[in-house]
Amino acid sequence: MAYDIVTCEELSELLSSFICHASGHLPDDVRAKLTELSSIEDEGFAPAIYKVMKQNMELADELKRPSCQDTGIPQFFVRVGTKWPYLDEIEPALIExxxxxxxxxxxxxxxxxxxxxxxxxxxxxxxxxxxxxxxxTDSDRLEVYFYMAGGGCSLPGMAKVLMPLEGYDGIAKLVFDQMTSYGVNACPPCLVGIGIAGSAEVAAKLSKKALLRPVGSHNPNPKAAKMEEDIEEGLNKIGLGPGGFGGKMSVMGVNIEQAARHPATLAMGLSTACWAHRRAKISIAPDLTYEFVTHKGVTL
Ligand code: SF4
Known part of the structure:
Protein backbone atom coordinates (compact mmCIF):
# COMPACT_ATOMS: atom_id res chain seq x y z
CA MET A 1 0.00 0.00 0.00
CA ALA A 2 1.34 3.48 -0.92
CA TYR A 3 1.37 6.25 1.71
CA ASP A 4 1.83 10.00 1.46
CA ILE A 5 5.24 10.89 2.83
CA VAL A 6 5.03 11.85 6.49
CA THR A 7 7.97 13.90 7.72
CA CYS A 8 9.73 13.69 11.05
CA GLU A 9 8.54 17.28 11.61
CA GLU A 10 4.87 16.33 11.19
CA LEU A 11 5.21 13.31 13.47
CA SER A 12 7.05 15.34 16.13
CA GLU A 13 4.36 18.05 16.03
CA LEU A 14 1.67 15.46 16.75
CA LEU A 15 3.74 13.83 19.49
CA SER A 16 4.58 17.19 21.05
CA SER A 17 0.86 18.05 21.31
CA PHE A 18 0.30 14.58 22.78
CA ILE A 19 2.96 15.17 25.47
CA CYS A 20 1.67 18.66 26.27
CA HIS A 21 -1.88 17.38 26.73
CA ALA A 22 -0.71 14.44 28.86
CA SER A 23 1.29 16.75 31.12
CA GLY A 24 -1.82 18.71 32.07
CA HIS A 25 -4.58 16.10 31.95
CA LEU A 26 -4.74 12.82 33.79
CA PRO A 27 -6.04 9.83 31.82
CA ASP A 28 -9.75 8.97 32.01
CA ASP A 29 -9.28 5.87 34.21
CA VAL A 30 -7.18 7.74 36.79
CA ARG A 31 -9.67 10.61 36.99
CA ALA A 32 -12.52 8.16 37.49
CA LYS A 33 -10.61 6.28 40.21
CA LEU A 34 -9.75 9.49 42.06
CA THR A 35 -13.43 10.44 42.03
CA GLU A 36 -14.35 6.99 43.38
CA LEU A 37 -11.71 7.10 46.15
CA SER A 38 -12.64 10.65 47.17
CA SER A 39 -16.24 9.52 47.74
CA ILE A 40 -14.98 6.95 50.29
CA GLU A 41 -12.93 9.37 52.38
CA ASP A 42 -14.91 11.31 54.98
CA GLU A 43 -12.49 11.83 57.88
CA GLY A 44 -9.43 13.92 58.76
CA PHE A 45 -7.58 15.78 56.03
CA ALA A 46 -8.52 13.32 53.29
CA PRO A 47 -11.64 15.10 51.92
CA ALA A 48 -9.74 18.41 51.80
CA ILE A 49 -6.80 16.81 49.96
CA TYR A 50 -9.13 15.37 47.31
CA LYS A 51 -10.77 18.78 46.96
CA VAL A 52 -7.35 20.34 46.32
CA MET A 53 -6.48 17.61 43.80
CA LYS A 54 -9.73 18.31 41.93
CA GLN A 55 -9.06 22.05 41.97
CA ASN A 56 -5.52 21.37 40.77
CA MET A 57 -6.81 19.38 37.78
CA GLU A 58 -9.34 22.09 36.89
CA LEU A 59 -6.71 24.85 37.07
CA ALA A 60 -4.21 22.83 35.01
CA ASP A 61 -6.88 22.55 32.32
CA GLU A 62 -7.99 26.17 32.53
CA LEU A 63 -4.47 27.65 32.60
CA LYS A 64 -3.03 25.03 30.23
CA ARG A 65 -0.28 24.10 32.64
CA PRO A 66 1.15 20.76 33.83
CA SER A 67 -0.82 19.19 36.65
CA CYS A 68 2.32 18.84 38.81
CA GLN A 69 5.50 20.91 38.95
CA ASP A 70 7.52 17.70 38.62
CA THR A 71 6.92 16.73 35.03
CA GLY A 72 9.31 13.81 35.40
CA ILE A 73 11.79 12.12 33.14
CA PRO A 74 10.05 11.47 29.82
CA GLN A 75 9.72 7.77 29.07
CA PHE A 76 8.24 6.20 25.94
CA PHE A 77 7.12 2.62 25.51
CA VAL A 78 6.75 2.17 21.79
CA ARG A 79 4.91 -0.68 20.10
CA VAL A 80 5.57 -0.37 16.42
CA GLY A 81 3.93 -2.43 13.69
CA THR A 82 6.32 -4.20 11.33
CA LYS A 83 4.37 -2.56 8.49
CA TRP A 84 4.64 0.98 9.87
CA PRO A 85 6.34 2.80 6.97
CA TYR A 86 8.43 5.42 8.82
CA LEU A 87 10.57 3.46 11.24
CA ASP A 88 13.57 5.80 10.89
CA GLU A 89 11.45 8.81 11.84
CA ILE A 90 10.25 7.57 15.23
CA GLU A 91 13.25 8.17 17.47
CA PRO A 92 14.19 11.63 16.09
CA ALA A 93 10.49 12.61 16.22
CA LEU A 94 10.20 11.54 19.88
CA ILE A 95 13.34 13.51 20.82
CA GLU A 96 12.17 16.57 18.90
CA THR A 137 3.75 -8.25 13.67
CA ASP A 138 1.21 -7.71 10.92
CA SER A 139 0.37 -4.16 11.97
CA ASP A 140 0.97 -0.79 10.33
CA ARG A 141 0.26 1.27 13.47
CA LEU A 142 2.53 3.09 15.84
CA GLU A 143 1.44 2.89 19.48
CA VAL A 144 3.19 5.26 21.84
CA TYR A 145 2.79 5.05 25.61
CA PHE A 146 4.17 8.10 27.36
CA TYR A 147 4.98 8.18 31.06
CA MET A 148 6.29 11.07 33.12
CA ALA A 149 8.53 9.46 35.73
CA GLY A 150 8.45 11.94 38.59
CA GLY A 151 11.03 11.94 41.38
CA GLY A 152 8.75 11.17 44.32
CA CYS A 153 6.83 8.44 42.52
CA SER A 154 10.07 6.79 41.34
CA LEU A 155 11.49 6.69 44.86
CA PRO A 156 9.77 3.49 46.13
CA GLY A 157 11.02 1.63 43.02
CA MET A 158 13.19 -1.44 43.52
CA ALA A 159 14.19 -4.82 42.09
CA LYS A 160 15.51 -7.86 43.88
CA VAL A 161 16.13 -11.52 43.12
CA LEU A 162 14.71 -13.84 45.77
CA MET A 163 15.35 -17.51 46.42
CA PRO A 164 12.25 -19.35 45.14
CA LEU A 165 11.61 -20.68 48.64
CA GLU A 166 10.82 -17.13 49.76
CA GLY A 167 7.82 -17.48 47.48
CA TYR A 168 5.11 -15.02 46.58
CA ASP A 169 4.86 -14.07 50.25
CA GLY A 170 8.47 -12.85 50.00
CA ILE A 171 7.48 -10.59 47.12
CA ALA A 172 4.48 -9.23 49.02
CA LYS A 173 6.69 -8.57 52.08
CA LEU A 174 9.12 -6.50 50.00
CA VAL A 175 6.24 -4.51 48.50
CA PHE A 176 4.85 -3.73 51.96
CA ASP A 177 8.32 -2.87 53.38
CA GLN A 178 8.93 -0.49 50.50
CA MET A 179 5.46 1.09 50.54
CA THR A 180 5.47 1.63 54.30
CA SER A 181 8.96 3.19 54.09
CA TYR A 182 8.79 5.26 50.89
CA GLY A 183 5.15 5.20 49.75
CA VAL A 184 4.46 8.59 51.29
CA ASN A 185 7.02 10.15 48.91
CA ALA A 186 4.97 8.96 45.95
CA CYS A 187 2.00 11.27 46.68
CA PRO A 188 -0.69 8.62 47.28
CA PRO A 189 -3.09 7.23 46.26
CA CYS A 190 -0.53 5.28 44.24
CA LEU A 191 -0.87 2.81 41.44
CA VAL A 192 1.50 -0.03 42.32
CA GLY A 193 3.22 -1.96 39.53
CA ILE A 194 4.85 -5.31 40.32
CA GLY A 195 6.94 -7.35 37.89
CA ILE A 196 7.79 -11.00 38.53
CA ALA A 197 10.39 -12.80 36.43
CA GLY A 198 13.67 -14.68 36.56
CA SER A 199 16.06 -11.73 36.69
CA ALA A 200 16.06 -8.27 38.19
CA GLU A 201 16.06 -6.17 34.99
CA VAL A 202 13.12 -8.06 33.45
CA ALA A 203 11.12 -7.81 36.68
CA ALA A 204 11.88 -4.07 36.93
CA LYS A 205 10.82 -3.38 33.35
CA LEU A 206 7.62 -5.39 33.78
CA SER A 207 6.79 -3.44 36.94
CA LYS A 208 6.88 -0.22 34.91
CA LYS A 209 4.84 -1.79 32.11
CA ALA A 210 2.31 -2.81 34.74
CA LEU A 211 1.77 0.90 35.43
CA LEU A 212 0.76 1.38 31.79
CA ARG A 213 -2.17 -0.98 32.24
CA PRO A 214 -5.48 0.73 33.01
CA VAL A 215 -6.45 1.27 36.64
CA GLY A 216 -9.02 -1.40 37.54
CA SER A 217 -7.74 -3.93 34.98
CA HIS A 218 -6.75 -7.40 36.14
CA ASN A 219 -4.00 -9.83 35.24
CA PRO A 220 -5.57 -12.56 33.04
CA ASN A 221 -4.02 -15.29 35.24
CA PRO A 222 -6.53 -15.84 38.10
CA LYS A 223 -3.74 -16.47 40.66
CA ALA A 224 -1.97 -13.26 39.68
CA ALA A 225 -5.30 -11.39 39.78
CA LYS A 226 -5.87 -12.74 43.31
CA MET A 227 -2.42 -11.55 44.36
CA GLU A 228 -3.22 -8.09 42.92
CA GLU A 229 -6.43 -8.04 44.93
CA ASP A 230 -4.80 -9.23 48.17
CA ILE A 231 -1.92 -6.74 48.02
CA GLU A 232 -4.32 -3.91 47.15
CA GLU A 233 -6.50 -4.78 50.13
CA GLY A 234 -3.48 -4.90 52.43
CA LEU A 235 -1.96 -1.65 51.15
CA ASN A 236 -5.27 0.11 51.70
CA LYS A 237 -4.94 -0.80 55.36
CA ILE A 238 -1.61 0.94 55.92
CA GLY A 239 -3.40 4.26 56.23
CA LEU A 240 -1.34 6.49 53.93
CA GLY A 241 -4.45 8.12 52.50
CA PRO A 242 -4.35 10.89 49.88
CA GLY A 243 -1.11 12.86 49.92
CA GLY A 244 0.09 10.68 52.79
CA PHE A 245 -2.05 12.64 55.28
CA GLY A 246 -3.94 9.56 56.39
CA GLY A 247 -7.09 7.95 55.09
CA LYS A 248 -8.94 4.76 54.32
CA MET A 249 -7.48 4.19 50.86
CA SER A 250 -3.78 4.35 49.95
CA VAL A 251 -3.68 2.93 46.44
CA MET A 252 -5.57 3.24 43.16
CA GLY A 253 -4.76 -0.41 42.50
CA VAL A 254 -2.07 -3.05 42.09
CA ASN A 255 -1.08 -4.30 38.63
CA ILE A 256 1.16 -7.35 38.23
CA GLU A 257 2.95 -8.41 35.05
CA GLN A 258 5.00 -11.58 34.83
CA ALA A 259 7.47 -13.49 32.66
CA ALA A 260 8.44 -17.15 33.10
CA ARG A 261 11.30 -17.42 35.61
CA HIS A 262 14.43 -19.52 36.03
CA PRO A 263 13.78 -22.56 38.31
CA ALA A 264 16.31 -21.21 40.82
CA THR A 265 15.23 -17.56 40.96
CA LEU A 266 12.16 -15.51 41.77
CA ALA A 267 12.85 -11.90 40.84
CA MET A 268 10.55 -9.04 41.69
CA GLY A 269 10.42 -5.42 40.55
CA LEU A 270 8.36 -2.59 41.99
CA SER A 271 7.34 0.70 40.37
CA THR A 272 4.86 3.19 41.74
CA ALA A 273 2.79 5.93 40.15
CA CYS A 274 1.41 8.87 42.10
CA TRP A 275 -2.11 10.33 42.12
CA ALA A 276 -0.97 12.56 39.22
CA HIS A 277 -0.32 9.45 37.13
CA ARG A 278 0.48 11.11 33.85
CA ARG A 279 0.55 8.28 31.40
CA ALA A 280 -0.94 8.48 27.97
CA LYS A 281 -1.34 6.24 24.96
CA ILE A 282 -1.81 7.21 21.34
CA SER A 283 -2.28 4.85 18.41
CA ILE A 284 -1.19 6.42 15.11
CA ALA A 285 -1.98 5.28 11.57
CA PRO A 286 0.49 5.83 8.69
CA ASP A 287 -1.51 8.88 7.49
CA LEU A 288 -1.14 10.36 11.03
CA THR A 289 -4.80 9.98 11.92
CA TYR A 290 -4.83 8.78 15.49
CA GLU A 291 -6.78 7.47 18.43
CA PHE A 292 -5.96 9.08 21.78
CA VAL A 293 -6.66 5.90 23.71
CA THR A 294 -6.28 7.12 27.30
CA HIS A 295 -8.01 10.48 26.83
CA LYS A 296 -11.24 9.76 24.98
CA GLY A 297 -12.68 12.48 22.75
CA VAL A 298 -9.57 14.68 22.84
CA THR A 299 -8.38 16.20 19.58
CA LEU A 300 -4.74 17.25 19.44
S1 SF4 B 1 5.01 12.16 43.29
FE1 SF4 B 1 3.72 12.79 41.54
S2 SF4 B 1 2.30 14.36 42.31
FE2 SF4 B 1 3.98 14.10 43.82
S3 SF4 B 1 5.46 15.71 43.27
FE3 SF4 B 1 6.11 13.80 42.26
S4 SF4 B 1 5.16 13.88 40.20
FE4 SF4 B 1 4.11 15.41 41.49
Whole structure:
Protein backbone atom coordinates (compact mmCIF):
# COMPACT_ATOMS: atom_id res chain seq x y z
CA MET A 1 0.00 0.00 0.00
CA ALA A 2 1.34 3.48 -0.92
CA TYR A 3 1.37 6.25 1.71
CA ASP A 4 1.83 10.00 1.46
CA ILE A 5 5.24 10.89 2.83
CA VAL A 6 5.03 11.85 6.49
CA THR A 7 7.97 13.90 7.72
CA CYS A 8 9.73 13.69 11.05
CA GLU A 9 8.54 17.28 11.61
CA GLU A 10 4.87 16.33 11.19
CA LEU A 11 5.21 13.31 13.47
CA SER A 12 7.05 15.34 16.13
CA GLU A 13 4.36 18.05 16.03
CA LEU A 14 1.67 15.46 16.75
CA LEU A 15 3.74 13.83 19.49
CA SER A 16 4.58 17.19 21.05
CA SER A 17 0.86 18.05 21.31
CA PHE A 18 0.30 14.58 22.78
CA ILE A 19 2.96 15.17 25.47
CA CYS A 20 1.67 18.66 26.27
CA HIS A 21 -1.88 17.38 26.73
CA ALA A 22 -0.71 14.44 28.86
CA SER A 23 1.29 16.75 31.12
CA GLY A 24 -1.82 18.71 32.07
CA HIS A 25 -4.58 16.10 31.95
CA LEU A 26 -4.74 12.82 33.79
CA PRO A 27 -6.04 9.83 31.82
CA ASP A 28 -9.75 8.97 32.01
CA ASP A 29 -9.28 5.87 34.21
CA VAL A 30 -7.18 7.74 36.79
CA ARG A 31 -9.67 10.61 36.99
CA ALA A 32 -12.52 8.16 37.49
CA LYS A 33 -10.61 6.28 40.21
CA LEU A 34 -9.75 9.49 42.06
CA THR A 35 -13.43 10.44 42.03
CA GLU A 36 -14.35 6.99 43.38
CA LEU A 37 -11.71 7.10 46.15
CA SER A 38 -12.64 10.65 47.17
CA SER A 39 -16.24 9.52 47.74
CA ILE A 40 -14.98 6.95 50.29
CA GLU A 41 -12.93 9.37 52.38
CA ASP A 42 -14.91 11.31 54.98
CA GLU A 43 -12.49 11.83 57.88
CA GLY A 44 -9.43 13.92 58.76
CA PHE A 45 -7.58 15.78 56.03
CA ALA A 46 -8.52 13.32 53.29
CA PRO A 47 -11.64 15.10 51.92
CA ALA A 48 -9.74 18.41 51.80
CA ILE A 49 -6.80 16.81 49.96
CA TYR A 50 -9.13 15.37 47.31
CA LYS A 51 -10.77 18.78 46.96
CA VAL A 52 -7.35 20.34 46.32
CA MET A 53 -6.48 17.61 43.80
CA LYS A 54 -9.73 18.31 41.93
CA GLN A 55 -9.06 22.05 41.97
CA ASN A 56 -5.52 21.37 40.77
CA MET A 57 -6.81 19.38 37.78
CA GLU A 58 -9.34 22.09 36.89
CA LEU A 59 -6.71 24.85 37.07
CA ALA A 60 -4.21 22.83 35.01
CA ASP A 61 -6.88 22.55 32.32
CA GLU A 62 -7.99 26.17 32.53
CA LEU A 63 -4.47 27.65 32.60
CA LYS A 64 -3.03 25.03 30.23
CA ARG A 65 -0.28 24.10 32.64
CA PRO A 66 1.15 20.76 33.83
CA SER A 67 -0.82 19.19 36.65
CA CYS A 68 2.32 18.84 38.81
CA GLN A 69 5.50 20.91 38.95
CA ASP A 70 7.52 17.70 38.62
CA THR A 71 6.92 16.73 35.03
CA GLY A 72 9.31 13.81 35.40
CA ILE A 73 11.79 12.12 33.14
CA PRO A 74 10.05 11.47 29.82
CA GLN A 75 9.72 7.77 29.07
CA PHE A 76 8.24 6.20 25.94
CA PHE A 77 7.12 2.62 25.51
CA VAL A 78 6.75 2.17 21.79
CA ARG A 79 4.91 -0.68 20.10
CA VAL A 80 5.57 -0.37 16.42
CA GLY A 81 3.93 -2.43 13.69
CA THR A 82 6.32 -4.20 11.33
CA LYS A 83 4.37 -2.56 8.49
CA TRP A 84 4.64 0.98 9.87
CA PRO A 85 6.34 2.80 6.97
CA TYR A 86 8.43 5.42 8.82
CA LEU A 87 10.57 3.46 11.24
CA ASP A 88 13.57 5.80 10.89
CA GLU A 89 11.45 8.81 11.84
CA ILE A 90 10.25 7.57 15.23
CA GLU A 91 13.25 8.17 17.47
CA PRO A 92 14.19 11.63 16.09
CA ALA A 93 10.49 12.61 16.22
CA LEU A 94 10.20 11.54 19.88
CA ILE A 95 13.34 13.51 20.82
CA GLU A 96 12.17 16.57 18.90
CA UNK A 97 8.71 16.27 20.47
CA UNK A 98 10.21 16.34 23.97
CA UNK A 99 12.27 19.44 23.12
CA UNK A 100 9.19 21.22 21.77
CA UNK A 101 6.97 20.15 24.68
CA UNK A 102 9.63 21.29 27.17
CA UNK A 103 9.14 24.83 25.83
CA UNK A 104 5.42 24.63 25.13
CA UNK A 105 3.90 22.73 28.10
CA UNK A 106 6.28 23.84 29.72
CA UNK A 107 8.06 20.84 31.24
CA UNK A 108 10.47 21.16 34.13
CA UNK A 109 14.09 20.48 33.17
CA UNK A 110 14.66 17.06 34.68
CA UNK A 111 17.54 15.44 32.79
CA UNK A 112 20.73 15.49 34.86
CA UNK A 113 23.71 13.80 33.22
CA UNK A 114 25.14 11.10 35.45
CA UNK A 115 28.87 11.54 36.33
CA UNK A 116 29.03 14.97 34.67
CA UNK A 117 26.27 16.19 37.03
CA UNK A 118 24.73 18.98 35.02
CA UNK A 119 21.14 19.58 33.96
CA UNK A 120 20.87 19.53 30.17
CA UNK A 121 18.10 22.15 30.31
CA UNK A 122 15.79 20.58 27.72
CA UNK A 123 14.90 17.10 29.04
CA UNK A 124 17.20 15.50 26.48
CA UNK A 125 20.17 13.56 27.79
CA UNK A 126 22.09 10.34 27.47
CA UNK A 127 19.31 7.76 26.92
CA UNK A 128 16.68 10.37 27.81
CA UNK A 129 13.95 10.35 26.72
CA UNK A 130 14.05 6.67 27.63
CA UNK A 131 12.62 4.66 24.73
CA UNK A 132 11.54 1.04 25.08
CA UNK A 133 10.78 -0.77 21.81
CA UNK A 134 8.43 -3.62 20.97
CA UNK A 135 7.67 -4.92 17.49
CA UNK A 136 4.10 -5.89 16.60
CA THR A 137 3.75 -8.25 13.67
CA ASP A 138 1.21 -7.71 10.92
CA SER A 139 0.37 -4.16 11.97
CA ASP A 140 0.97 -0.79 10.33
CA ARG A 141 0.26 1.27 13.47
CA LEU A 142 2.53 3.09 15.84
CA GLU A 143 1.44 2.89 19.48
CA VAL A 144 3.19 5.26 21.84
CA TYR A 145 2.79 5.05 25.61
CA PHE A 146 4.17 8.10 27.36
CA TYR A 147 4.98 8.18 31.06
CA MET A 148 6.29 11.07 33.12
CA ALA A 149 8.53 9.46 35.73
CA GLY A 150 8.45 11.94 38.59
CA GLY A 151 11.03 11.94 41.38
CA GLY A 152 8.75 11.17 44.32
CA CYS A 153 6.83 8.44 42.52
CA SER A 154 10.07 6.79 41.34
CA LEU A 155 11.49 6.69 44.86
CA PRO A 156 9.77 3.49 46.13
CA GLY A 157 11.02 1.63 43.02
CA MET A 158 13.19 -1.44 43.52
CA ALA A 159 14.19 -4.82 42.09
CA LYS A 160 15.51 -7.86 43.88
CA VAL A 161 16.13 -11.52 43.12
CA LEU A 162 14.71 -13.84 45.77
CA MET A 163 15.35 -17.51 46.42
CA PRO A 164 12.25 -19.35 45.14
CA LEU A 165 11.61 -20.68 48.64
CA GLU A 166 10.82 -17.13 49.76
CA GLY A 167 7.82 -17.48 47.48
CA TYR A 168 5.11 -15.02 46.58
CA ASP A 169 4.86 -14.07 50.25
CA GLY A 170 8.47 -12.85 50.00
CA ILE A 171 7.48 -10.59 47.12
CA ALA A 172 4.48 -9.23 49.02
CA LYS A 173 6.69 -8.57 52.08
CA LEU A 174 9.12 -6.50 50.00
CA VAL A 175 6.24 -4.51 48.50
CA PHE A 176 4.85 -3.73 51.96
CA ASP A 177 8.32 -2.87 53.38
CA GLN A 178 8.93 -0.49 50.50
CA MET A 179 5.46 1.09 50.54
CA THR A 180 5.47 1.63 54.30
CA SER A 181 8.96 3.19 54.09
CA TYR A 182 8.79 5.26 50.89
CA GLY A 183 5.15 5.20 49.75
CA VAL A 184 4.46 8.59 51.29
CA ASN A 185 7.02 10.15 48.91
CA ALA A 186 4.97 8.96 45.95
CA CYS A 187 2.00 11.27 46.68
CA PRO A 188 -0.69 8.62 47.28
CA PRO A 189 -3.09 7.23 46.26
CA CYS A 190 -0.53 5.28 44.24
CA LEU A 191 -0.87 2.81 41.44
CA VAL A 192 1.50 -0.03 42.32
CA GLY A 193 3.22 -1.96 39.53
CA ILE A 194 4.85 -5.31 40.32
CA GLY A 195 6.94 -7.35 37.89
CA ILE A 196 7.79 -11.00 38.53
CA ALA A 197 10.39 -12.80 36.43
CA GLY A 198 13.67 -14.68 36.56
CA SER A 199 16.06 -11.73 36.69
CA ALA A 200 16.06 -8.27 38.19
CA GLU A 201 16.06 -6.17 34.99
CA VAL A 202 13.12 -8.06 33.45
CA ALA A 203 11.12 -7.81 36.68
CA ALA A 204 11.88 -4.07 36.93
CA LYS A 205 10.82 -3.38 33.35
CA LEU A 206 7.62 -5.39 33.78
CA SER A 207 6.79 -3.44 36.94
CA LYS A 208 6.88 -0.22 34.91
CA LYS A 209 4.84 -1.79 32.11
CA ALA A 210 2.31 -2.81 34.74
CA LEU A 211 1.77 0.90 35.43
CA LEU A 212 0.76 1.38 31.79
CA ARG A 213 -2.17 -0.98 32.24
CA PRO A 214 -5.48 0.73 33.01
CA VAL A 215 -6.45 1.27 36.64
CA GLY A 216 -9.02 -1.40 37.54
CA SER A 217 -7.74 -3.93 34.98
CA HIS A 218 -6.75 -7.40 36.14
CA ASN A 219 -4.00 -9.83 35.24
CA PRO A 220 -5.57 -12.56 33.04
CA ASN A 221 -4.02 -15.29 35.24
CA PRO A 222 -6.53 -15.84 38.10
CA LYS A 223 -3.74 -16.47 40.66
CA ALA A 224 -1.97 -13.26 39.68
CA ALA A 225 -5.30 -11.39 39.78
CA LYS A 226 -5.87 -12.74 43.31
CA MET A 227 -2.42 -11.55 44.36
CA GLU A 228 -3.22 -8.09 42.92
CA GLU A 229 -6.43 -8.04 44.93
CA ASP A 230 -4.80 -9.23 48.17
CA ILE A 231 -1.92 -6.74 48.02
CA GLU A 232 -4.32 -3.91 47.15
CA GLU A 233 -6.50 -4.78 50.13
CA GLY A 234 -3.48 -4.90 52.43
CA LEU A 235 -1.96 -1.65 51.15
CA ASN A 236 -5.27 0.11 51.70
CA LYS A 237 -4.94 -0.80 55.36
CA ILE A 238 -1.61 0.94 55.92
CA GLY A 239 -3.40 4.26 56.23
CA LEU A 240 -1.34 6.49 53.93
CA GLY A 241 -4.45 8.12 52.50
CA PRO A 242 -4.35 10.89 49.88
CA GLY A 243 -1.11 12.86 49.92
CA GLY A 244 0.09 10.68 52.79
CA PHE A 245 -2.05 12.64 55.28
CA GLY A 246 -3.94 9.56 56.39
CA GLY A 247 -7.09 7.95 55.09
CA LYS A 248 -8.94 4.76 54.32
CA MET A 249 -7.48 4.19 50.86
CA SER A 250 -3.78 4.35 49.95
CA VAL A 251 -3.68 2.93 46.44
CA MET A 252 -5.57 3.24 43.16
CA GLY A 253 -4.76 -0.41 42.50
CA VAL A 254 -2.07 -3.05 42.09
CA ASN A 255 -1.08 -4.30 38.63
CA ILE A 256 1.16 -7.35 38.23
CA GLU A 257 2.95 -8.41 35.05
CA GLN A 258 5.00 -11.58 34.83
CA ALA A 259 7.47 -13.49 32.66
CA ALA A 260 8.44 -17.15 33.10
CA ARG A 261 11.30 -17.42 35.61
CA HIS A 262 14.43 -19.52 36.03
CA PRO A 263 13.78 -22.56 38.31
CA ALA A 264 16.31 -21.21 40.82
CA THR A 265 15.23 -17.56 40.96
CA LEU A 266 12.16 -15.51 41.77
CA ALA A 267 12.85 -11.90 40.84
CA MET A 268 10.55 -9.04 41.69
CA GLY A 269 10.42 -5.42 40.55
CA LEU A 270 8.36 -2.59 41.99
CA SER A 271 7.34 0.70 40.37
CA THR A 272 4.86 3.19 41.74
CA ALA A 273 2.79 5.93 40.15
CA CYS A 274 1.41 8.87 42.10
CA TRP A 275 -2.11 10.33 42.12
CA ALA A 276 -0.97 12.56 39.22
CA HIS A 277 -0.32 9.45 37.13
CA ARG A 278 0.48 11.11 33.85
CA ARG A 279 0.55 8.28 31.40
CA ALA A 280 -0.94 8.48 27.97
CA LYS A 281 -1.34 6.24 24.96
CA ILE A 282 -1.81 7.21 21.34
CA SER A 283 -2.28 4.85 18.41
CA ILE A 284 -1.19 6.42 15.11
CA ALA A 285 -1.98 5.28 11.57
CA PRO A 286 0.49 5.83 8.69
CA ASP A 287 -1.51 8.88 7.49
CA LEU A 288 -1.14 10.36 11.03
CA THR A 289 -4.80 9.98 11.92
CA TYR A 290 -4.83 8.78 15.49
CA GLU A 291 -6.78 7.47 18.43
CA PHE A 292 -5.96 9.08 21.78
CA VAL A 293 -6.66 5.90 23.71
CA THR A 294 -6.28 7.12 27.30
CA HIS A 295 -8.01 10.48 26.83
CA LYS A 296 -11.24 9.76 24.98
CA GLY A 297 -12.68 12.48 22.75
CA VAL A 298 -9.57 14.68 22.84
CA THR A 299 -8.38 16.20 19.58
CA LEU A 300 -4.74 17.25 19.44
S1 SF4 B 1 5.01 12.16 43.29
FE1 SF4 B 1 3.72 12.79 41.54
S2 SF4 B 1 2.30 14.36 42.31
FE2 SF4 B 1 3.98 14.10 43.82
S3 SF4 B 1 5.46 15.71 43.27
FE3 SF4 B 1 6.11 13.80 42.26
S4 SF4 B 1 5.16 13.88 40.20
FE4 SF4 B 1 4.11 15.41 41.49
Missing amino acids: AVKKATDRAPLRHNAVEVFDEYNTGNNIGHRVPWIDWELV
